[in-house]
Amino acid sequence: MSLRIVVTVKYVPDATGDRHFADDLTVDRDDVDGLLSELDEYAVEQALQIAEDADDAEVTVLTVGPEDAKDALRKALSMGADKAIHVEDDDLHGTDALGTSLVLAKAIEKAGYDLVISGMASTDGTMGVVPALLAERLGVPQVTLLSEVSVEDGTVKGRRDGDAASEQLEAQLPAVVSVTDQSGEARYPSFKGIMAAKKKPVESWDLSDLEIEAEEVGLEGAYTTVDAAAERPARTAGTIVKDEGEGGKQLAEFLASQKFI
Numbered sequence: 713m714s715l716r717i718v719v720t721v722k723y724v725p726d727a728t729g730d731r732h733f734a735d736d737l738t739v740d741r742d743d744v745d746g747l748l749s750e751l752d753e754y755a756v757e758q759a760l761q762i763a764e765d766a767d768d769a770e771v772t773v774l775t776v777g778p779e780d781a782k783d784a785l786r787k788a789l790s791m792g793a794d795k796a797i798h799v800e801d802d803d804l805h806g807t808d809a810l811g812t813s814l815v816l817a818k819a820i821e822k823a824g825y826d827l828v829i830s831g832m833a834s835t836d837g838t839m840g841v842v843p844a845l846l847a848e849r850l851g852v853p854q855v856t857l858l859s860e861v862s863v864e865d866g867t868v869k870g871r872r873d874g875d876a877a878s879e880q881l882e883a884q885l886p887a888v889v890s891v892t893d894q895s896g897e898a899r900y901p902s903f904k905g906i907m908a909a910k911k912k913p914v915e916s917w918d919l920s921d922l923e924i925e926a927e928e929v930g931l932e933g934a935y936t937t938v939d940a941a942a943e944r945p946a947r948t949a950g951t952i953v954k955d956e957g958e959g960g961k962q963l964a965e966f967l968a969s970q971k972f973i
């Protein structure tokens with residue numbers, strides 16, 4: 713039977729652009745270009761490698777995000793994923809991590825899965841909690857933060873590297889795993905891949921397709937509240953030390969004042 717892999721991929725604001733908050737203290741997503749979260753490229757790569765090693769496998773990429781989030785799906789499809797699911801709904805505005813995990817879990821159940829692969833964290837929220845929340849909601853084991861991952865005989869195996877030790881972990885499928893940026897370089901989409909992606913199926917679902925009530929998500933359903941947000945102060949000009957015989961001393965004094973030495 714085919715191994716069904718679902719990869720959760722997030723469309724995130726480009727970190728090199730200027731980001732702002734809207735009046736309700738949510739991130740102003742209309743104001744900035746977005747892209748597939750770099751850390752989710754590693755998840756797509758691992759899914760593709762597992763699929764290549766399997767006799768029969770299908771890789772579905774899933775995103776919850778605004779209209780433009782289709783760009784993240786296209787990128788993953790051009791890398792080699794087979795199909796995509798886009799969950800979009802106006803009522804998602806202001807959804808927090810718990811709400812996002814609810815939507816993702818319902819979509820994963822509807823799609824059907826044996827293995828879910830997520831990134832270790834998104835590059836914008838960086839909470840690193842969604843894979844664990846997903847496993848809890850789906851009622852399956854979680855094996856997170858893997859630097860190496862493989863599937864054999866209905867078991868997912870992997871290595872988690874810590875400061876003091878490396879652990880070898882495994883779980884029976886179905887399961888949720890997350891992979892780190894050490895899991896292996898993500899491939900670049902080839903020209904052939906980019907052309908093929910245009911013809912791959914992208915399904916669009918809204919909250920009613922997933923039998924989720926609007927009150928369960930959005931700002932209303934959020935368990936977390938943003939009380940205040942402030943723009944990062946503009947960078948000030950650095951201090952230039954001119955060496956007129958005392959340069960070394962001044963440098964040491966500066967480093968000491970910043971508690972570097």
Ligand SMILES: Cc1cc2nc3c(=O)[nH]c(=O)nc-3n(C[C@H](O)[C@H](O)[C@H](O)COP(=O)(O)OP(=O)(O)OC[C@H]3O[C@@H](n4cnc5c(N)ncnc54)[C@H](O)[C@@H]3O)c2cc1C
Binds near residue numbers: 723805
């Ligand atoms: C339209 C919209 C509006 C939102 N508004 C707010 C808001 O106002 N306030 C707020 O706190 N949050 C909001 N969110 C949710 C927020 O952007 C995060 O998705 C959520 O809080 C998870 O946190 P994180 O990104 O830090 O997840 P992490 O736990 O760091 O993510 C780990 C992994 O989970 C997966 N993942 C996470 N999010 C998604 C996703 N959306 N789609 C697919 N895979 C995903 C990825 O594989 C990722 O690598 C909104 C989301 C959407 C879609």
